[in-house]
Structure formats: structure tokens, C-alpha cells
Amino acid sequence: MSILLYSVLTLGTLGLIYGLGLAFASKKFHVEIDPKIENINEILPNANCGACGYPGCAAYAEAVVEKGAEINLCAPGGDDVIKQIAEIMGMEATTTDRKVAIIHCQSGGKDNTNFKYNYQGIETCKAAILISGGPNACNYGCVYQYDCVRACKFDAMHIDDNGMIIVDKEKCTGCGACAIACPRNIIEMVSIKKRVHVLCVSEDKGAISRKACGNNTACIACSLCVKACKFDAIHVIDNLAKIDYEKCINCGMCADVCPTSAIFDPLKEVRAQKKAAAKAKAEAMKKEITEQKAEVTKKEDQLL
Amino acid sequence: MEFVGKILFMAVMAIFVQNFVLMRFLGLCPYIGVSKKLDSALGMGMAVIFVMTMASTFTWLIHTYLLVPLHLEFLQTIAFILTIASLVQLVEMIIQKTAPALYKSLGVFLPLITTNCAVLGVAILNIQSEYNFIFAILNGLFGGIGFTLVLILMAGIRERLERAELPISMKGMPISMIVAGSMALAFLGFSGLKF
Numbered sequence: 001m002s003i004l005l006y007s008v009l010t011l012g013t014l015g016l017i018y019g020l021g022l023a024f025a026s027k028k029f030h031v032e033i034d035p036k037i038e039n040i041n042e043i044l045p046n047a048n049c050g051a052c053g054y055p056g057c058a059a060y061a062e063a064v065v066e067k068g069a070e071i072n073l074c075a076p077g078g079d080d081v082i083k084q085i086a087e088i089m090g091m092e093a094t095t096t097d098r099k100v101a102i103i104h105c106q107s108g109g110k111d112n113t114n115f116k117y118n119y120q121g122i123e124t125c126k127a128a129i130l131i132s133g134g135p136n137a138c139n140y141g142c143v144y145q146y147d148c149v150r151a152c153k154f155d156a157m158h159i160d161d162n163g164m165i166i167v168d169k170e171k172c173t174g175c176g177a178c179a180i181a182c183p184r185n186i187i188e189m190v191s192i193k194k195r196v197h198v199l200c201v202s203e204d205k206g207a208i209s210r211k212a213c214g215n216n217t218a219c220i221a222c223s224l225c226v227k228a229c230k231f232d233a234i235h236v237i238d239n240l241a242k243i244d245y246e247k248c249i250n251c252g253m254c255a256d257v258c259p260t261s262a263i264f265d266p267l268k269e270v271r272a273q274k275k276a277a278a279k280a281k282a283e284a285m286k287k288e289i290t291e292q293k294a295e296v297t298k299k300e301d302q303l304l
Numbered sequence: 305m306e307f308v309g310k311i312l313f314m315a316v317m318a319i320f321v322q323n324f325v326l327m328r329f330l331g332l333c334p335y336i337g338v339s340k341k342l343d344s345a346l347g348m349g350m351a352v353i354f355v356m357t358m359a360s361t362f363t364w365l366i367h368t369y370l371l372v373p374l375h376l377e378f379l380q381t382i383a384f385i386l387t388i389a390s391l392v393q394l395v396e397m398i399i400q401k402t403a404p405a406l407y408k409s410l411g412v413f414l415p416l417i418t419t420n421c422a423v424l425g426v427a428i429l430n431i432q433s434e435y436n437f438i439f440a441i442l443n444g445l446f447g448g449i450g451f452t453l454v455l456i457l458m459a460g461i462r463e464r465l466e467r468a469e470l471p472i473s474m475k476g477m478p479i480s481m482i483v484a485g486s487m488a489l490a491f492l493g494f495s496g497l498k499f
Contacts, residue, residue, distance in 0.1 A: 011386070018387070022393050029397040031400050
């Protein structure tokens with residue numbers, strides 16, 4: 001019986017002493033951790049994508065609080081996160097344009113793209129482009145091995161029935177992981193407000209790129225767009241039209257004059273329809289006026 | 305002179321001949337886990353030296369002056385674990401306060417010293433070998449030094465292995481296991497030492 005009592009007492013006392021010792025030590029060696037860091041870390045998406053330039057969300061949270069890093073660096077978080085961080089830090093929220101991935105090549109997916117040969121190797125773009133400039137006829141275009149889709153942590157890139165890569169602009173956070181994954185630098189992060197894009201990255205001469213492209217979206221460097229643009233926002237450099245997104249105002253004039261479908265404007269069709277409608281209306285009015293005029297002359301003739 | 309000789313003998317025994325990691329196979333988790341970088345290996349080694357020395361001291365005192373007089377030797381394991389856990393907690397607090405960078409690089413392995421069987425091992429071996437107080441402390445210290453030595457050697461080798469051209473299947477953990485095995489073989493050579 002006494003052994004039982006002694007063992008309970010001994011361990012109990014030991015535990016008590018250690019507990020008190022630790023409690024004292026935790027007071028003495030208490031480390032102040034700024035609660036702001038924890039709060040910001042909770043707000044951040046915790047995707048640890050590294051788009052902010054810091055190794056992970058926790059590091060960024062710390063940098064914001066302690067090193068005064070910019071609060072608008074979290075691309076996946078978007079405006080919501082910036083606002084909340086601003087609230088915690090007591091700063092004005094400086095909103096940034098939400099950026100989404102634009103794929104500057106729409107050669108038509110696995111079915112339409114012209115291939116030089118049938119690539120049957122490791123299923124990654126990086127390996128595919130190593131063999132005689134890649135399987136496509138076009139040495140600049142997408143090889144459709146989907147490194148970018150695999151790189152996307154937000155389920156924002158999908159492959160459609162045709163093998164084309166579709167960016168889900170709702171889900172895309174603009175983190176840029178796909179752009180880094182793409183060995184041909186086809187993907188660019190562009191503000192979601194920009195509508196007009198050049199869907200070609202070929203720096204080959206017009207005739208070559210036109211022949212190589214399977215979807216008639218090759219830029220043939222004809223420079224019609226440069227002449228059409230009233231804002232000096234599109235230039236042809238190295239046989240390729242490039243839009244200066246700083247200057248572009250989404251007017252779509254370049255898309256209207258482009259002889260191929262290289263310049264994409266979702267409103268091009270709408271505008272064309274409107275134009276056609278307006279033309280039809282004008283013609284109808286013209287017809288009416290001529291008819292009325294004719295009637296008037298007829299009446300005048302009768303009176304005279 | 306005899307005393308110094310005994311200490312030297314003990315140092316060689318604890319560091320090389322009866323090395324905790326490579327000969328007794330205790331504390332293998334941090335040996336593989338924290339040996340990726342030289343810096344953190346050094347920090348971990350220092351923490352283990354400290355904890356092992358302190359653990360030897362306190363467990364010996366507790367055993368000799370508390371458990372033996374009360375005939376509670378059967379409580380050895382649980383009392384030692386309690387002591388070691390508290391000690392590790394204390395070390396963690398001190399490191400967090402004094403060296404935040406080291407605290408971060410050690411990460412989860414610092415609390416894991418609690419379950420590092422080298423620490424419990426040294427405490428129990430002290431009692432089993434019937435060392436006196438001084439030698440129990442020294443055994444803990446030298447055991448920790450032996451652990452640190454092996455950890456640093458391993459970290460040095462692994463840092464070089466990072467840049468070595470290896471078959472993909474051997475990269476990382478597999479080659480580390482092989483290195484660990486070869487190191488154990490090499491340390492086996494010390495067991496032939498005779499004084």
C-alpha cells in the first residue's frame with residue numbers, strides 16, 4: 001500500500017515541480033509575437049504559390065508587418081485580401097487590377113494544330129520541345145502537353161474536347177504559376193479589364209507562320225493593325241504584333257482590320273453585327289427618303 | 305592522473321566506440337531528419353548536447369535520491385520521460401527567446417528531442433552502468449558530442465550529395481540511407497580499440 005502511495009506522491013510532486021518551473025520559464029522567456037502576423041496569415045489564401053515574391057504565405061505576412069512590404073502583392077487573394085490586410089495594418093487599400101492568364105497561342109488544340117511528327121514521349125512540354133524544335137509545324141506555338149494545367153493550383157485551367165486549354169477567368173488568380181511552367185513563354189498575366197489580345201507568338205515571317213498555324217490565328221506581320229490603332233498601342237516587333245497593354249483602350253480597331261484571326265476581341269462579332277445593322281438601317285432610311293422624294297416629284301409633276 | 309585517464313577513456317568510448325547513433329542506433333530520427341543542412345545540424349547537435357547533459361544530471365539525481373530510497377526503481381522510465389520532456393520544453397523556450405533563427409530552422413525536431421531515445425537511452429544507461437554522479441554527467445555530455453559529431457558529418461556529406469550527379473532513383477533519401485549505413489560500418493572499426 002505504501003508503495004502505491006509513494007509512487008503517486010513522487011510522480012505527483014515531480015510533475016508539480018516541473019509544471020511550476022515551466023510556468024515560470026514561460027513567463028520569463030515569453031516571446032512577443034505580433035498578433036497582426038497571425039491575423040494576416042489567416043486571411044491569405046495559404047496556397048503558398050510565391051506570387052508575392054516571398055517563400056510562402058507566412059513569410060509574406062511577416063514581411064508585411066515587420067518589414068513594411070507592400071500589402072497588394074498577393075495576386076491569388078485579390079482585392080478582398082488587400083482590403084482585409086489594409087484593415088489590419090490600418091492602411092489605405094490600394095487596389096490592383098486583377099490579372100488573369102492569357103494564352104497567346106490558339107492554334108486549335110491537338111486536332112487542328114499542324115504537327116511535324118507524332119510526339120510520343122514523356123508527357124511534358126519541356127520534353128516535347130526538345131526534339132527538333134517541338135512537334136508542331138510552328139516553332140513558337142503551344143505543344144499541348146499541358147504543363148500549365150498541371151501547374152495551376154486553383155483548378156482554373158481546363159482542357160476542352162478539342163485539346164485546347166481554356167482559362168477559367170473566374171477561378172484564375174493571376175499567380176503566374178502557369179506562365180513559369182510554360183517553356184515557350186506563351187502565357188502572360190494581363191489585367192482582366194483588357195479584352196483585346198494577340199493570339200500568336202510566332203516570330204517567323206508571315207508566310208511561314210500562316211502555313212504552320214492550324215487555326216488561322218497566326219500573325220503575319222502585315223502591320224494593318226499598327227495603322228488602324230489610334231493610340232499607338234500595337235506594334236510589330238520581330239514579325240509579331242504586340243499590344244502595349246498600358247496604352248490599349250479595348251477599342252478593337254486592330255481586331256477589325258486583322259486579315260487573320262490573330263487579334264482577338266470578344267466584341268468583334270457584336271460590333272460587326274451592329275455595324276451591319278446600322279448599315280441596313282441607313283440603307284432602309286435612304287430607300288425611304290428616295291421613295292418619298294420620288295413621290296414628291298410625282299406629285300409636283302401632277303400639279304404642274 | 306588516473307581520473308583524467310578515466311575521463312579520456314570515457315570520452316573515446318562514448319563518442320566513437322559506443323556512439324549513440326551509429327553503434328547503439330538511438331536517436332535515428334533527427335540523424336536522418338535534421339542532417340540536410342550544416343547550420344541546423346549544428347544547432348540540433350548543440351541542443352541535444354545540452355539536453356543530454358542536463359537529462360543525465362537530473363535523472364541521476366532523481367534516481368539516486370528519490371527513487372532508490374523509496375524503492376520505486378520501477379518508476380524509472382516514466383520519471384525520466386517526465387524529466388526529459390520538461391527539460392526539452394525549457395530548452396525550446398530558451399532557444400525561441402535567444403535564437404529565433406535557430407528555433408525556426410530546427411522546427412519540429414526540437415520538440416522531437418523529447419522522444420529522442422538517445423536522451424532516454426543515456427539516462428537509463430547511466431543507471432545500468434552504475435556510474436557515479438560526475439561520470440553520469442560526463443557520459444551525457446560525451447554522448448551528446450558523439451551524436452553531434454555524427455550529425456555534422458552526415459550533414460556535410462549530404463550537402464555535397466545535393467550537387468552530386470546521381471541516378472534519379474537514388475537522389476535524396478535512398479543515398480542518405482546508404483551513407484548512413486556506410487558510416488555505421490566505418491564506426492564499427494572503432495570497436496577494435498583497446499586501451
